[in-house]
Amino acid sequence: xxxxxxxxxxxxxxxxDRVTITCRAxxxxxxxxxxxxxxxxxxxxxxxxKASSLESGVPSRFSGSGSGTEFxxxxxxxxxxxxxxxxxxxxxxxxxxxxxxxxxAIK
Amino acid sequence: QVQLVQxxxxxxxxxxxxxxxxxxxxxxxxxxxxxxxxxxxxxxxxEWMGWINPNSGGTNYAEKFxxxxxxxxxxxISTVYMELRRLRSDDTALYFCARARAGDYDYWGQxxxxxxxx
Numbered sequence: 001x002x003x004x005x006x007x008x009x010x011x012x013x014x015x016x017d018r019v020t021i022t023c024r025a026x027x028x029x030x031x032x033x034x035x036x037x038x039x040x041x042x043x044x045x046x047x048x049x050k051a052s053s054l055e056s057g058v059p060s061r062f063s064g065s066g067s068g069t070e071f072x073x074x075x076x077x078x079x080x081x082x083x084x085x086x087x088x089x090x091x092x093x094x095x096x097x098x099x100x101x102x103x104x105a106i107k
Numbered sequence: 108q109v110q111l112v113q114x115x116x117x118x119x120x121x122x123x124x125x126x127x128x129x130x131x132x133x134x135x136x137x138x139x140x141x142x143x144x145x146x147x148x149x150x151x152x153x154e155w156m157g158w159i160n161p162n163s164g165g166t167n168y169a170e171k172f173x174x175x176x177x178x179x180x181x182x183x184i185s186t187v188y189m190e191l192r193r194l195r196s197d198d199t200a201l202y203f204c205a206r207a208r209a210g211d212y213d214y215w216g217q218x219x220x221x222x223x224x225x
Contacts (some may be wrong), residue, residue: 034211036153043203043215044153055213087153091210095145095169098153 002026002090005098012107019075021102023088028068032092035064035073037084038101044087048073078104109133111204111216119194126190127219129204131139131218137185138162141207144178144189147218158207159187179222194223 003026007046013019023033031051036044047054048064061076075082083106088099114128131137144156156170159178166178172191180187187204202219206210 025128036212041201041218043218044212045204045215046211046213049208049211088213089153094167096155096210098155101152 001095002029002093002097003094004088004090004097004099006086006088006102007039008102009100010103010105012105013078014107015078015080017078017107019078019082019104021073021088022102023071023073023099025069025071025090029090031067032090033064033066033071034089035062036087036089037082038087039077039084046059047086075104085090109206109214110140111206111214113202113216113219114206116222118224121195121225123194123223124190124192125194127202127204127220127221129187129189129216130177130186131150131185131206138182142178142180142221143201143205143207143212145205145212147203148197148200151200156189156202159186191221194221196223199223 005024009020033051035048037047038044047058047062053063063074065072085100085101085103112130112131119125138161141158141160143158146154146168156172159166161180163175168176175192177190199222204216
């Protein structure tokens with residue numbers, strides 16, 4: 001199974017900050033990586049697919065990069081609605097696997 | 108608009124079974140996209156359980172759930188089902204269905220809370 005390791009597990013930031021979350025795969029997954037945002041008690045929402053493609057309707061302050069084994073999600077200017085937990089997911093091979101999550105909290 | 112509407116919360120005893128439904132609407136080809144199931148234990152991350160091909164009924168389950176889970180579909184009502192048997196306390200979780208594209212998920216159900224308690 002491909003292990004997905006996210007860092008940090010939590011981060012504290014202020015509105016307007018630039019935030020970067022990292023996701024590492026235990027083996028190459030090419031660009032088959034998605035990023036999701038989840039708020040408590042709600043279903044995840046897709047932000048980025050195929051490592052760097054912005055999902056329709058998602059604000060342009062979200063961006064993704066990387067390929068192979070190392071990926072990043074960047075929020076260019078954190079907004080109040082962005083305080084949430086973020087997950088990466090690989091869909092290169094079965095079983096599909098998720099990172100452990102990064103909780104973005106208010107500083 | 109695309110919607111995946113899941114059945115309501117369930118409380119089960121250890122050893123029992125639960126069957127969760129997920130009804131799709133708002134898109135023409137229900138049989139055209141795989142449906143996956145993902146669960147989330149309280150305070151924990153996301154765990155992939157498997158998928159069903161609504162066209163053929165073919166399935167692929169995570170090894171962890173092999174022998175305990177069955178995913179089925181009813182194309183006449185655009186609904187998929189996930190049945191989990193021999194429930195344990197650590198099966199207590201929020202269960203989601205999610206519509207897959209290449210393996211990423213563009214739409215999710217609202218989640219069904221399954222509580223296993225004696």
